[in-house]
Amino acid sequence: xxxxxxxxxxxxxxxxxxxxxxxxxxxxxxxxxxxxxxxxxxxxxxxxxxxxxxxxxxxxxxxxxxxxxxxxxxxxxxxxxxxxxxxxxxxxxxxxxxxxxxxxxxxxxxxxxxxxxxxxxxxxxxxxxxxxxxxxxxxxxxxxxxxxxxxxxxxxxxxxxxxxxxxxxxxxxxxxxxxxxxxxxxxxxxxxxxxxxxxxxxxxxxxxxxxxxxxxxxxxxxxxxxxxxxxxxxxxxxxxx
Numbered sequence: 240x241x242x243x244x245x246x247x248x249x250x251x252x253x254x255x256x257x258x259x260x261x262x263x264x265x266x267x268x269x270x271x272x273x274x275x276x277x278x279x280x281x282x283x284x285x286x287x288x289x290x291x292x293x294x295x296x297x298x299x300x301x302x303x304x305x306x307x308x309x310x311x312x313x314x315x316x317x318x319x320x321x322x323x324x325x326x327x328x329x330x331x332x333x334x335x336x337x338x339x340x341x342x343x344x345x346x347x348x349x350x351x352x353x354x355x356x357x358x359x360x361x362x363x364x365x366x367x368x369x370x371x372x373x374x375x376x377x378x379x380x381x382x383x384x385x386x387x388x389x390x391x392x393x394x395x396x397x398x399x400x401x402x403x404x405x406x407x408x409x410x411x412x413x414x415x416x417x418x419x420x421x422x423x424x425x426x427x428x429x430x431x432x433x434x435x436x437x438x439x440x441x442x443x444x445x446x447x448x449x450x451x452x453x454x455x456x457x458x459x460x461x462x463x464x465x466x467x468x469x470x471x472x473x474x475x476x477x478x479x480x
């Protein structure tokens with residue numbers, strides 16, 4: 240029962256941190272009239288602060304061993320290569336599934352009113368794109384993997400014979416992505432399957448850095464088309480118009 244209580248508190252704190260991080264960033268950007276650039280910078284700064292606090296807390300809990308390298312350099316390279324190839328195919332599979340059932344997906348964002356005020360007050364610039372990239376491809380994956388894999392899988396049912404650490408980590412990861420938007424069964428399945436993949440990679444490799452790289456790689460692939468389109472338009476506007 241004590242373990243279940245800790246699990247409940249952990250889940251609540253994860254959901255609250257996601258909600259408060261986004262709300263506080265939007266509210267501050269609106270209050271100081273900083274627009275989308277300001278919002279994206281605040282999100283990145285808050286993520287960095289949260290990451291620093293969490294690592295400090297892990298140090299207090301004597302859990303920095305989760306960063307230790309396991310195996311030889313050759314084996315780590317093999318694990319990384321196989322994991323990245325698998326990540327690419329998982330991404331393709333989930334994209335196809337997502338597109339197939341896109342009509343059932345709820346894209347409503349709970350802070351849409353605040354976001355529309357920021358979008359109306361100031362156009363997004365390259366600063367927004369750069370800081371969004373940092374948040375989504377670098378800081379976000381590091382923070383999420385530290386919390387869901389590094390901490391959770393080493394604290395709740397570690398190395399469970401029935402893979403409870405993997406299953407619960409994947410489920411909480413999936414549910415945490417429904418806090419702000421995408422509150423529908425299709426999105427829950429997509430995010431939970433992503434979480435399951437990351438959890439299995441961590442369980443297989445025992446290397447948090449490889450799991451973080453896989454997460455970053457998938458997030459990069461998701462945003463690669465948008466980034467390329469943005470840069471193409473920027474180059475065209477700058478040099479050919």
